[in-house]
Amino acid sequence: MPLVKLTAAGIEPVETVWTRLGGEDAVPATGAVLVPLARWQAEKDSLLARADAVGVWLAAGETADSISGDLDRLTVVALDFPAFSDGRAYSTARLLRDRFGYRGELRAIGDVLLDQLIQMVRTGFDALDVKAPVSGAAVTVETIQAALSRYSLVYQVAHDPRPPVSALRRRLAAGGQA
Amino acid sequence: MYRYDEFDHQVVRERVAEFSDQVARRLSGDLSEEQFRPLRLMNGVYLQLHAYMLRVAVPYGELTSGKMRRLAHIARVYDRGYGHFTTRQNIQFNWPKLSDIPAILRELAEVEMHAIQTSGNCIRNVTTDAFAGVAADEIEDPRPWAEVLRQWSTFHPEFTYLPRKFKIAISGGAQDRAATFFHDIGIRLVRAESGDVGFQIIVGGGMGRTPRVGRVLNGFVAKSEILSYLEAILRVYNLHGRRDNKYKARIKILVDALTLEGFRAEVDAEWDRIRGSVVEVPAEEVERIGAYFADPDWQALADNPPELAAARSRSAAFNGWVSANVMAHRVPGYAAVTVSLKPVGGIPGDATADQMDALADFADRYSLGALRVSKEQNIVLPFVRQDQLYALWQALVAEGLATANKGLISDIIACPGLDYCALANARSIPLAQMISERFSDIARQHDIGEVTLNISGCINACGHHHVGNIGILGVDKRGEESYQLVLGGDATQTAAIGDIAGPGFTAEGVVDAIETVIGVYLAQRQTGEPFIDTYRRIGLTPFKEAINAAR
Amino acid sequence: MSRQIVSANRLTDGLVVFRTAAGTWTERAEDARVYSVEEAEIEVAAASREGTVVVGVYAVDLEEQGSAPSRLRERIRATGPTVAYGPAAVISPRRAAGA
Numbered sequence: 001m002p003l004v005k006l007t008a009a010g011i012e013p014v015e016t017v018w019t020r021l022g023g024e025d026a027v028p029a030t031g032a033v034l035v036p037l038a039r040w041q042a043e044k045d046s047l048l049a050r051a052d053a054v055g056v057w058l059a060a061g062e063t064a065d066s067i068s069g070d071l072d073r074l075t076v077v078a079l080d081f082p083a084f085s086d087g088r089a090y091s092t093a094r095l096l097r098d099r100f101g102y103r104g105e106l107r108a109i110g111d112v113l114l115d116q117l118i119q120m121v122r123t124g125f126d127a128l129d130v131k132a133p134v135s136g137a138a139v140t141v142e143t144i145q146a147a148l149s150r151y152s153l154v155y156q157v158a159h160d161p162r163p164p165v166s167a168l169r170r171r172l173a174a175g176g177q178a
Numbered sequence: 179m180y181r182y183d184e185f186d187h188q189v190v191r192e193r194v195a196e197f198s199d200q201v202a203r204r205l206s207g208d209l210s211e212e213q214f215r216p217l218r219l220m221n222g223v224y225l226q227l228h229a230y231m232l233r234v235a236v237p238y239g240e241l242t243s244g245k246m247r248r249l250a251h252i253a254r255v256y257d258r259g260y261g262h263f264t265t266r267q268n269i270q271f272n273w274p275k276l277s278d279i280p281a282i283l284r285e286l287a288e289v290e291m292h293a294i295q296t297s298g299n300c301i302r303n304v305t306t307d308a309f310a311g312v313a314a315d316e317i318e319d320p321r322p323w324a325e326v327l328r329q330w331s332t333f334h335p336e337f338t339y340l341p342r343k344f345k346i347a348i349s350g351g352a353q354d355r356a357a358t359f360f361h362d363i364g365i366r367l368v369r370a371e372s373g374d375v376g377f378q379i380i381v382g383g384g385m386g387r388t389p390r391v392g393r394v395l396n397g398f399v400a401k402s403e404i405l406s407y408l409e410a411i412l413r414v415y416n417l418h419g420r421r422d423n424k425y426k427a428r429i430k431i432l433v434d435a436l437t438l439e440g441f442r443a444e445v446d447a448e449w450d451r452i453r454g455s456v457v458e459v460p461a462e463e464v465e466r467i468g469a470y471f472a473d474p475d476w477q478a479l480a481d482n483p484p485e486l487a488a489a490r491s492r493s494a495a496f497n498g499w500v501s502a503n504v505m506a507h508r509v510p511g512y513a514a515v516t517v518s519l520k521p522v523g524g525i526p527g528d529a530t531a532d533q534m535d536a537l538a539d540f541a542d543r544y545s546l547g548a549l550r551v552s553k554e555q556n557i558v559l560p561f562v563r564q565d566q567l568y569a570l571w572q573a574l575v576a577e578g579l580a581t582a583n584k585g586l587i588s589d590i591i592a593c594p595g596l597d598y599c600a601l602a603n604a605r606s607i608p609l610a611q612m613i614s615e616r617f618s619d620i621a622r623q624h625d626i627g628e629v630t631l632n633i634s635g636c637i638n639a640c641g642h643h644h645v646g647n648i649g650i651l652g653v654d655k656r657g658e659e660s661y662q663l664v665l666g667g668d669a670t671q672t673a674a675i676g677d678i679a680g681p682g683f684t685a686e687g688v689v690d691a692i693e694t695v696i697g698v699y700l701a702q703r704q705t706g707e708p709f710i711d712t713y714r715r716i717g718l719t720p721f722k723e724a725i726n727a728a729r
Numbered sequence: 730m731s732r733q734i735v736s737a738n739r740l741t742d743g744l745v746v747f748r749t750a751a752g753t754w755t756e757r758a759e760d761a762r763v764y765s766v767e768e769a770e771i772e773v774a775a776a777s778r779e780g781t782v783v784v785g786v787y788a789v790d791l792e793e794q795g796s797a798p799s800r801l802r803e804r805i806r807a808t809g810p811t812v813a814y815g816p817a818a819v820i821s822p823r824r825a826a827g828a
Contacts, residue, residue: 063417085216085299087339091416094336099451115217122335135208151192153185155329157456158336165185165329166463173462205741207781225784227806230743260815272814275742495826521825530816578825588827596802597810605805607812620827657800 002139003129005105006121011141011148014127020057020078020109034078034109037062040070048073057109060088064095071102079125081110090123097124097159114139114147121148124159179240179548180325180470182290189332190287193294197221198280205277220338222296223279227600232271232279233296234286238306238324238348239267239551243538246549248289250534256282261534263519263527265591265642266345267305267551268296272598294332299340301331301412305347307355308552311471312560314508317367318375320350322468323404326459330405337412341419342427344412345384357553359383359392359673360645362429363411368398376400381411381441382433385639389675390430393438395445402461403453410449414441474546474561479511481564489568496571498624499582504567513564515545517557517574518581518589522618523611526592527555536577544570554591556584586623587631587696588614591642595635595652596659602635604652604659605685609633612689626696629709630669645669647710648695649676650688661688665695665721666713677718680725687729694728695721732791733769734761734798735776736806737783745806746783748776754783758807759796764788 003014020034027033027043032053040047040056047054055076056067067077077096079089089108096102107127108120117128130139137143154162171177182190197217204214218224222233234249241249249269253261256278257271264270274282286292295302304327311319327346331337337344348365349356358364364380377399383392399407411429419432433441490497505514517537520526529537537557541549544566545559552558562570574580583589590613593599595606610633617623632646636653643649649664661683667676683691698721703712713721735748736758746754747761755761764772769788776786789807790799798804805811812818 060421085339086421087299087337088417088421090336090339091413094413116339118333119335119338133208134210134213137208150196151189151333153189153192154335155189155332156334165189166460168185169183169466170460170462173466205781210780211784225738225743227802228743228745228809229738258815273743277741521820522827523824524820525812525814525818528814528818530819532816533819575822575826578820578822580822581825581827583827596805597812602802605811607810611812614827618827623827659801 002141002144003107003127004141004144006126006128011144013141016053018053018055034076037066040067044070044073055105055107058089058092060086062092064092064100067096068100071096071100071104074102074104076105076107076127077102078107078109078127078129081108081112081116084111084113084116086111087119090119093120093124094159114143117144117147118151122154122158122160122162179242179321180237180467186290186329187287190290190292190294193221193292194280194283194287197283201276201280216298220295220298220300221283222293223276224297225600226272226598227596228598229273230276230279231598232274232282232293233264234269234271234291234293235296235303236267236269236291236551237328238304238310238321239308239553240321241549241551242289243541243547243549245289245291246534246538246541248285248291250531250538252282252285253531253534259532260528260530262525262594263529263551263555263557265553265555265640266303267308267553268303269551270594272594297343298338299342299344300338301334301340301344301346304328304331305345305356305361305553307349307351308550308554308556308558309355309505309514309560310350310550312507312509312512312514313351313353313355314506315352316350316508317352317369318350319471320348320356320365320367321471322464323365323367323377323401324348325467325470326405326464327408330408330459336409337416340412340416341421342424342429344415344429346408354669354671354673355553357383357642357645357669359671360385360642360669361392363408364392365404370398374400377404377407379407379411382430382438383673384428384430385642385644386428387425387637387639388428388430389639389644390434391673391675392430393433395438395442401464402458405459406453406455406457407445407449409452409457410445413448414444418444473509476509477511477563479509479563479565481510483511483565485565486567493568495575495580495582496568498620499571499580500567502582502586502624503584511564513562513567515559515562515567515570516552516584517559517579518583519556519579520583520589520614521578521581522588522614524614525607526590526610529557533577533579536573536579540570540573543573554584554589556589582620583623585628585630587617587626587629587648588623590614590631590633591646592633593635593641595633595641599635599640601638602652603637603654604635604661606633606635606641606652609650609652609661609685609688612685613692616689616693626700627708630667631692632667642669643667644675645673646676647713648692653681655682659685661685663688663691663695663725665718666710668710672710679718679722680729690728691725694724698724731766731793732763733766733788734758734763734791735769735772735786736761736789736803737776737786740780740782740784743784747807748772758798763791763796 634641
């Protein structure tokens with residue numbers, strides 16, 4: 001199950017092992033953990049006092065507002081896709097990035113499939129915990145790269161810096177290169 | 179009409195490559211049916227009762243003769259020689275092989291067509307008035323905005339996995355011919371007192387099992403702010419629309435739950451933060467797109483040329499066709515012609531490959547190569563010279579395409595029903611055929627006058643039964659087909675959802691009941707009063723009593 | 730005792746097919762093997778594993794007598810649309826016009 005981070009240098013596999021905790025799970029003494037929102041709200045001081053990394057994961061129905069006051073204390077926020085067809089996290093990601101100015105890692109977790117990675121990157125995710133297909137085919141940096149390169153053009157302005165087709169047209173009309 | 183530039187071509191080519199790869203992975207077994215199903219649906223591929231069905235987008239209903247010929251070619255080579263035009267201005271092929279669909283998509287891409295987002299829980303093909311750009315009552319041409327919305331909604335990263343499908347219609351006419359009150363978002367071009375033209379935004383309309391007339395969310399949104407306003411609506415819906423029950427997932431249910439005022443407050447709060455931002459469409463892009471919809475070089479002509487008047491007095495059949503199927507044009511000497519795909523005894527909306535080719539030829543000869551698909555499942559030739567109407571009519575007669583019934587009782591909207599559809603409970607097509615046979619006398623139809631008759635084979639209401647002046651809903655009653663009759667629906671700006679006049683009819687029984695309903699109308703109507711106005715004046719009761727007395 | 734046949738759509742072209750006694754698929758419903766409900770359940774499970782051949786395998790109830798499916802939907806599915814369609818259904822110009 002490859003967790004990758006998208007950086008200026010490209011797609012980098014993440015070596016750190018992250019443990020995703022549910023509402024009742026005990027916090028391990030060591031190791032990076034992703035805790036659910038309620039746990040974070042109840043135990044944030046003790047969680048921050050741990051030596052290892054802490055991130056918060058939001059379920060699909062949990063709002064960006066609910067974490068907005070803590071964003072400067074967080075280096076990882078993860079948004080869960082309970083099914084790939086549940087697209088709430090795309091809007092939550094836009095709000096965390098564009099509304100609340102979150103600059104830390106925004107990670108997609110859950111039913112994260114190759115066919116949806118472009119949307120995730122376009123809405124502000126920069127870390128992808130990609131799920132292996134049921135066929136058992138391996139997910140590698142190369143397959144992720146191929147999925148992200150599927151479309152060379154976009155029509156809309158989203159969070160990512162890609163210029164929309166309308167901007168490319170303007171450049172062409174001005175005599176420049178698209 | 180709009181023409182692709184190299185960027186648009188590139189997007190569609192990449193989509194064809196992606197879907198071809200997905201089909202190959204499915205055929206080789208790398209993708210299971212469960213994984214493939216949502217992927218094929220987002221490209222308009224359904225598995226219906228008998229075979230696959232491919233829904234091809236006709237963006238805002240606009241076709242050229244070249245595109246129509248390509249559709250004919252696809253029907254002939256990859257299907258069984260025909261296609262079905264739908265109420266959302268698309269075309270459906272009923273028998274394509276899955277293994278042929280990549281080839282079909284390549285053929286479509288060559289003529290700037292695709293099947294992108296014709297199904298799935300995303301923003302669907304944006305529809306508009308089939309008479310856009312030519313209607314005399316138009317405030318402004320909605321087509322450039324429909325194209326702006328097509329591009330904006332194509333692979334929108336935030337709004338491709340919504341709680342449910344999302345349909346947008348835009349209309350520029352004083353008369354609403356795009357059913358804007360029955361879409362998730364309806365957009366009407368309006369002129370403010372200042373003289374500025376902008377958009378009235380209607381939200382939460384729809385049919386299906388919870389029919390709703392849409393309500394005005396905003397009376398005037400400036401053109402320069404339309405995309406941020408739509409993004410605000412979509413974001414509120416994406417975050418808060420229900421996902422636990424697909425029958426309660428459309429935006430109309432969210433508007434009901436929050437109340438219109440509550441929903442508006444959410445949208446406005448969101449809009450305040452993004453309006454006027456980089457999400458808006460740049461003015462020069464609107465100008466660039468608008469240029470494609472510039473007027474053709476009109477000839478200086480006069481209305482009602484002598485040739486037309488002479489032909490009308492010479493041929494009663496031609497005269498009847500002109501009165502029903504020819505609409506006033508904003509340019510003198512021209513007309514917009516509806517070619518009915520509702521022959522007596524025919525299948526509403528179906529056209530054979532030969533008919534599509536003939537229509538393409540007629541478009542070249544008489545309509546500057548332009549055609550439209552109407553939401554009534556007919557074809558419109560928008561640029562016909564009035565002095566050529568008789569020649570066009572004769573050509574249509576020879577092809578069996580001159581049925582003079584636009585807007586009359588046999589101009590029936592019908593879904594494919596149980597003859598094709600995996601979801602249907604009852605057949606729609608045989609019922610449409612029976613009704614058109616019963617009322618086959620065209621002179622009688624003209625006497626009855628304007629009335630809409632819509633048939634759905636199940637509660638999903640693809641045949642728009644809720645908004646027919648006369649509507650029929652097919653249901654399954656212990657394994658047997660049964661039909662419910664609905665009266666008083668209206669898809670226009672005087673929008674209304676029909677009232678149930680009676681359940682439990684057989685197919686023959688419902689045809690008899692329609693005969694009774696028409697009898698009541700003819701007995702009660704005042705001079706010049708169309709069916710819907712009589713219905714509103716006298717109400718459901720006299721109709722219901724007559725139906726019950728006759729049963 | 731109710732009897733069933735086993736049906737599916739063929740993956741490549743989507744057409745309706747029926748399971749034969751030989752374990753193959755046929756487009757002709759009359760060539761389908763008739764099963765008891767218990768046998769059909771086993772056959773559906775076996776045939777469902779042919780994921781690169783067929784899609785949506787399921788058992789169809791037959792009428793008490795005869796070999797036709799009992800539900801209208803299944804009868805239409807077995808025999809095709811009940812209306813003539815395409816080039817075979819073109820209406821003559823005179824009739825189309827309602828003259």
